[in-house]
Amino acid sequence: MAGPERNDRLTGWLVLVGVLGLVLFAPPLVAAFDHGGQVLGVPVIWAYLLLAWAAVIGLIAVVVRRSG
Amino acid sequence: MSSWTWLVIGTSVAYLAVLFAVAFYADRRAEAGRSVISSGTMYALSLAVYCTSWTYYGSVGRASTSGMEFLAIYLGPTLALPLGWVALRKIIRVSHRQRITSLADFISARYGKSTSLGAVVTVIAVLGVVPYIALQLKAVAGTFQILWHGAAADFSHLPVYQDTALYAALLLAGFTILFGTRHLDATERHEGMVAAIAFDSVVKLVAFLAGGFFIVFGIFGGFSDLFRQAADAHLGALFTLGSGDGYGAWIWLVVLSMFAIVLLPRQWQIGVVENVDERHLTRAMWQFPLYLLAINVFVLPVAAAGLLRFDGTVNADTYVLALPLAAGQRALALLVFIGGLSAATGMIIVECVALSTMVSNSLVMPALLRLNRRLLPRTDVTALVLGIRRATIVAVLLLGYAYFRVAGEGTALVSIGLVSFAAVAQFAPALLGGLFWKGGTRTGALVGLVGGFTVWAYTLLLPTFADVGWLRASVLSEGPAGIRLLAPQHLFGLTGMDPTSHGMFWSMLVNVGGYLAVSLAGRRTSSERAQAVLFVDALADPVRPLLRRELAPVADLRELLERFVGKQQTDETLRRYGGSANGLADAELMHQAETVLTGSIGAASARLVLGSIAGEERLRVDEVMEMIDQASHVAALEERHRLARELHDSVSQALFSMTLHTRAVELAVQRDGVDPNGRVARGLAELRSLTQGALAEMRASLFQLRPEVLHQVGLVTALRQRTEAVAAREGIAVEVHAPVERLALEGGTEEELFRLVQEAVHNSVKHAGASRIDIVLRADGAALLVEITDNGTGFDPEVPRPGAIGLTTMRERAQRLGGELTIDSAPDRSTTVRVLVPQALNGRPGAVSGDVEPRSAEGPRSA
Numbered sequence: 003m004a005g006p007e008r009n010d011r012l013t014g015w016l017v018l019v020g021v022l023g024l025v026l027f028a029p030p031l032v033a034a035f036d037h038g039g040q041v042l043g044v045p046v047i048w049a050y051l052l053l054a055w056a057a058v059i060g061l062i063a064v065v066v067r068r069s070g
Numbered sequence: 071m072s073s074w075t076w077l078v079i080g081t082s083v084a085y086l087a088v089l090f091a092v093a094f095y096a097d098r099r100a101e102a103g104r105s106v107i108s109s110g111t112m113y114a115l116s117l118a119v120y121c122t123s124w125t126y127y128g129s130v131g132r133a134s135t136s137g138m139e140f141l142a143i144y145l146g147p148t149l150a151l152p153l154g155w156v157a158l159r160k161i162i163r164v165s166h167r168q169r170i171t172s173l174a175d176f177i178s179a180r181y182g183k184s185t186s187l188g189a190v191v192t193v194i195a196v197l198g199v200v201p202y203i204a205l206q207l208k209a210v211a212g213t214f215q216i217l218w219h220g221a222a223a224d225f226s227h228l229p230v231y232q233d234t235a236l237y238a239a240l241l242l243a244g245f246t247i248l249f250g251t252r253h254l255d256a257t258e259r260h261e262g263m264v265a266a267i268a269f270d271s272v273v274k275l276v277a278f279l280a281g282g283f284f285i286v287f288g289i290f291g292g293f294s295d296l297f298r299q300a301a302d303a304h305l306g307a308l309f310t311l312g313s314g315d316g317y318g319a320w321i322w323l324v325v326l327s328m329f330a331i332v333l334l335p336r337q338w339q340i341g342v343v344e345n346v347d348e349r350h351l352t353r354a355m356w357q358f359p360l361y362l363l364a365i366n367v368f369v370l371p372v373a374a375a376g377l378l379r380f381d382g383t384v385n386a387d388t389y390v391l392a393l394p395l396a397a398g399q400r401a402l403a404l405l406v407f408i409g410g411l412s413a414a415t416g417m418i419i420v421e422c423v424a425l426s427t428m429v430s431n432s433l434v435m436p437a438l439l440r441l442n443r444r445l446l447p448r449t450d451v452t453a454l455v456l457g458i459r460r461a462t463i464v465a466v467l468l469l470g471y472a473y474f475r476v477a478g479e480g481t482a483l484v485s486i487g488l489v490s491f492a493a494v495a496q497f498a499p500a501l502l503g504g505l506f507w508k509g510g511t512r513t514g515a516l517v518g519l520v521g522g523f524t525v526w527a528y529t530l531l532l533p534t535f536a537d538v539g540w541l542r543a544s545v546l547s548e549g550p551a552g553i554r555l556l557a558p559q560h561l562f563g564l565t566g567m568d569p570t571s572h573g574m575f576w577s578m579l580v581n582v583g584g585y586l587a588v589s590l591a592g593r594r595t596s597s598e599r600a601q602a603v604l605f606v607d608a609l610a611d612p613v614r615p616l617l618r619r620e621l622a623p624v625a626d627l628r629e630l631l632e633r634f635v636g637k638q639q640t641d642e643t644l645r646r647y648g649g650s651a652n653g654l655a656d657a658e659l660m661h662q663a664e665t666v667l668t669g670s671i672g673a674a675s676a677r678l679v680l681g682s683i684a685g686e687e688r689l690r691v692d693e694v695m696e697m698i699d700q701a702s703h704v705a706a707l708e709e710r711h712r713l714a715r716e717l718h719d720s721v722s723q724a725l726f727s728m729t730l731h732t733r734a735v736e737l738a739v740q741r742d743g744v745d746p747n748g749r750v751a752r753g754l755a756e757l758r759s760l761t762q763g764a765l766a767e768m769r770a771s772l773f774q775l776r777p778e779v780l781h782q783v784g785l786v787t788a789l790r791q792r793t794e795a796v797a798a799r800e801g802i803a804v805e806v807h808a809p810v811e812r813l814a815l816e817g818g819t820e821e822e823l824f825r826l827v828q829e830a831v832h833n834s835v836k837h838a839g840a841s842r843i844d845i846v847l848r849a850d851g852a853a854l855l856v857e858i859t860d861n862g863t864g865f866d867p868e869v870p871r872p873g874a875i876g877l878t879t880m881r882e883r884a885q886r887l888g889g890e891l892t893i894d895s896a897p898d899r900s901t902t903v904r905v906l907v908p909q910a911l912n913g914r915p916g917a918v919s920g921d922v923e924p925r926s927a928e929g930p931r932s933a
Contacts, residue, residue: 009609013156016355020153023723027145027324029317036308040301045309047138048370055145057364062152063356 006067015065023058027051076219076406085273085408086245086415092634095248096265107264109225109354115268116340117358118275120147121365122417123201123209124487124513126274126410126510129366131387132484133373136312138485142320143491144366150358151351153780158332158341158351160505160608165342167671168604172424173497174432175339180504180670181512182598184920185440188432189496190516194523196425197333198493201477201534202334202420203484206414209524211235213391217403218612220395239471242418243464263419264344270416272782275365279407280402283367283392284377289397300374308374318571326491326574332503333494336417343424361795418467425466426459434458451633465678467590476535485534490528496577496680498521508602522581529558529573612683622680626665627655634667713771716782732758755808759798764856767795784812785820788828789845794823800835808847813854814911818885823856825903826883826891830858830903831878836861838901854910859902864895 018027035050042049073479096106106112130139151158161176169177174195178188211234249263290296300308311320331337345351366475377391384392391410393404477486499522500515535541536558549557559569563578594602624644631640643666648660648846655663660680666678736754744750769791780788786808793804815823827845834840840862848855867877880903885892889907 008864008870016152016155023145023149023152025147027142028321032311032320035319036311037894038306040297040309044297045370046248047136047309049309051138051141051145052367055148058148059356059363062359065152065357066226066352069352 012065012069015069016062019058019061019065020060026058028053036055073220074400074631078214078407081404081408081523082411084243089269089412089415090245093262094267094268097260100261100398105261105346107261107344107562110350111357112264113350113462114346114354114357114361115271115761116264117337117354118271118333119340119420120335120358120418120708121266121271121274121362121890122487123206123410123414123461123485124202125365126191126278127209127387127390127933128205128484128487129369129384130373130376130389133308133370134377134386134389135307135414137308137310138370139312139320139323140369141326141366146324147331148362149324150328150331151355154328154332155351155355156609159348161501161606162342162345162348162351162425164608165675166345167866169705170664171343171669172431173333173335173426173501175512176338176342177497177500178432179503180601181500181510182517182595182601184512184516185432185436187512187516187519189436190519190523192368192425192433192512192587194496194519194710195428196491197382198490198491198496198523198526199335199421199425200466200469200473201486202490203418204474204477205476205490206418207235207239207467207470210238212385212410213237213388213407216388216391216395217407222836223588235474236471239467242415243422245415246419246422246463246467247418247460248476250426250463253454259344259346260372261344261912262422263423264340267340267416270412270796271361271367272475273412274409274416275361275856277405278365278390281370281373281394281406281409284397284399284402285390285393286368286371287380288399289393296371296374299378303378305374305377305848308370308377319568322571322574323488326488326495326570326601328497329498329533330491333497334490335428335494335624336420336423339420339424339427343663345634346857353667399648422463422466426462430455432550440724452636462599476540477538489530489534492570492573492577493523493526495574496526496581497577499582502587503585504602504605505608506606506816508599508606509589509594510585510602511589511592511594513592514585514587517588518581518583518585521584522524522577523578526573529561529576530569532558566715582625585731620726622655622660624655624659627659630664635669639666645651649754661719715770719770722765722768725768728761729758729765763795763798766791769795770858779819780824783817785823785849786813788820788824789847792824793826793831793843793845802835802840803842804831804845805843806845806847808845809849813847815854819907819908820888823907823910826880827856827858827903829880834858834860834862838864840900850912852906852911853906856905856907857902859900861900864901866897867895 032047032051035047037046039046095669099106107116123369129140129143151478164170164179165176168179174191177191178184181187214234235373249266250260279593286293286296290299292854311317372390372393373386374391376384378385379393379396380389391403391406394406420445435458438454496519499518500510503510504515532541533546536543536546546557546559548554549560554560559572561572567575605700626642628644631643643662644659647662664676664680666781667680732754736751736758739751739754740746758920769885783791786806788809790806793806797804833841834843838860840860843858843860846855846857846859881891883904884907886910889905892904892906894904896900
């Protein structure tokens with residue numbers, strides 16, 4: 003069982019990543035990509051959401067793995 | 071029917087058989103102690119039961135009209151896991167500790183094991199999830215019809231007996247019963263089911279990806295080609311969030327799905343109940359979102375492809391199946407269909423198992439127990455519980471079918487599912503409040519839930535009936551009876567929001583507001599306080615308080631446990647926690663028994679059942695006194711108050727009448743000229759003195775039970791009354807020397823001092839054989855000195871004496887008061903116990919300190 007201190011630190015990092023996700027998926031940013039355009043032959047909003055999502059998942063994986 | 075149709079049916083049945091084989095294999099392995107589901111990855115895969123027909127078919131349909139908006143439903147869970155890590159660990163830890171096996175049980179347990187709260191949660195969960203079940207049936211039936219008759223077939227007005235959805239519902243009911251209710255397990259865990267769900271998750275992912283891959287790269291020339299054609303065809307709406315004016319809907323969808331990932335009954339079942347190791351959560355935290363990402367990559371491309379190919383002639387919900395079929399790829403279509411079937415079956419199995427646990431444990435069993443406690447000894451309870459669960463599964467699926475027939479046929483899959491999401495979100499305030507705030511009360515949770523659910527039903531469920539003509543459409547636009555302010559989708563004239571945002575706004579306002587306001591205005595009972603601590607501080611590993619004070623004979627306990635959880639588990643529990651020598655279960659065993667029973671029949675029922683064998687009527691008063699002496703825990707207070715009230719109302723009153731009557735008889739006898747020294751008169755005098763003694767004894771005992779009586783008369787009076795009783799009983803002299811005016815002691819201090827003196831007196835009588843005891847109370851400024859001196863044989867305070875209760879207890883009491891206890895004694899002379907409390911006299915007389923409430927609701931009464 004992880005020590006309480008390590009759990010507290012992990013909690014902190016996870017909340018940070020979660021909040022980053024909220025920012026990425028909430029209006030000001032999401033609206034900036036929501037103009038119906040395309041980039042490199044694919045819709046901008048589709049590419050943005052999938053990439054930002056993958057980034058958040060990657061960050062969670064890194065945070066979780068670093069804490070053991 | 072053609073051979074193709076038979077192939078489809080045969081493959082479907084074969085798939086279900088494989089699923090069952092997987093479950094069977096996993097169950098065998100679990101019994102052999104080699105679990106197949108004990109890994110973070112399996113946990114993540116089983117969590118993917120989140121992806122149902124809604125994801126598999128509905129997302130494409132939603133995307134074809136609202137672009138990327140569908141994705142919010144998957145972003146929410148991604149964020150909910152890291153943000154809610156603390157909450158989830160609390161939930162899992164408390165559930166495993168207290169053997170809580172459903173969401174209803176959890177909320178009921180949090181607010182003092184309330185039966186009514188558990189029942190309300192159950193009803194909301196069942197009614198809320200019915201549309202969601204309907205969605206699955208609609209998808210299975212609809213896609214089957216497409217394979218049978220082709221994509222453009224109209225099958226919306228078939229008679230019931232020809233309706234595939236009905237047969238699908240019945241088949242799945244049987245299948246779920248096989249899966250979930252084969253036997254009764256106290257932990258309510260189903261390893262086989264979890265393995266089958268994980269298998270389901272792999273199948274539906276592979277099938278959807280295969281379908282998507284073929285559509286993008288087989289029918290079209292890759293992503294760029296597909297999207298270029300879509301842009302040329304002016305399908306620009308696909309490339310937005312579909313949020314014409316504002317992002318309210320988008321944000322609500324994210325929030326709703328954050329709640330749904332925990333609060334949907336099936337997610338709770340998989341995420342909490344079936345969780346075998348808290349640490350699996352951290353791995354699932356990124357693997358589960360990765361799964362969601364993978365299954366969503368092709369959704370928008372498939373929607374674009376469907377719009378390009380079919381131009382509106384085919385229901386967009388079924389594009390992923392219809393496109394391969396139209397391209398002549400029958401084998402692939404069959405694979406896609408099986409994937410969709412697995413998405414639907416997984417959801418239905420887990421959802422029904424979770425709901426049936428709730429209905430039997432939180433709704434039906436408590437009701438049966440309340441109606442007839444004597445029903446139980448005569449019934450095979452295990453069979454009864456299993457019967458209730460099987461009936462529930464069939465009933466829920468038939469309800470789902472009914473909803474599908476009435477309201478679901480014309481509606482898109484996602485719109486149906488959202489109604490359910492909004493329903494289970496109503497649990498969020500009571501649950502989150504309960505995890506992080508100790509002040510929430512049972513009534514608050516009840517008001518919030520009922521209020522929020524009512525608003526949900528009015529603003530979100532009712533309109534789905536209006537859409538299909540069960541309700542006049544004018545009710546939506548004009549309001550009921552033309553009252554515009556009450557229009558379900560524009561309550562109190564609120565406009566400019568989509569229906570989901572509107573419904574969530576009002577229901578959450580009522581729910582959160584009701585929960586907070588009623589909680590703040592009300593008082594918490596002792597069991598609510600105790601449970602609040604256990605839940606809110608779950609991660610701090612608190613010392614578990616012993617909640618049960620009533621003890622039962624081990625034999626009774628064994629009989630009871632065997633009836634509910636079977637012989638094997640009963641033997642194990644009794645072996646592990648044993649019983650005490652006198653044949654009574656000790657508090658630890660009672661607690662374990664309650665925990666085990668909770669796992670089998672729910673917290674509220676377990677409490678009722680144990681109460682039936684450990685009722686107070688079985689306890690002798692001296693045992694109660696002994697237990698109460700030990701008890702300083704808050705959970706015992708409530709029980710004490712009740713007992714005190716009953717003793718006061720019955721025994722005290724009777725004794726008082728007896729003294730009056732005896733006196734009256736004495737006077738009457740005197741008037742009749744009977745010899746005042748004769749046997750009759752002396753007998754009467756003796757009787758009167760005995761009765762008065764008993765009354766004094768009783769009054770003194772009531773102080774112990776009801777601290778507020780002590781506060782009412784003050785410490786000195788209470789001590790006088792108590793010692794009078796002791797003096798009369800033991801035939802010794804006890805004197806209390808104290809100031810005339812009332813000592814300004816705080817309530818808690820008064821109680822501790824009363825107990826302390828009482829223990830000292832007890833020791834003097836029992837161990838020192840004293841014939842005279844002097845109790846001196848002396849105030850000096852804020853300090854209070856209490857001395858108890860006896861003339862019995864002393865002892866060496868350095869040598870511990872077994873049998874002398876509570877020297878340690880007395881020291882602890884003194885320490886709690888910030889004072890000091892000294893004992894002046896030696897084997898050849900008398901003993902003096904001296905307690906000096908420096909800061910005793912600074913309270914208001916009788917004021918009750920924060921922690922020793924509650925006082926009884928009707929205020930102090932005379933003893």
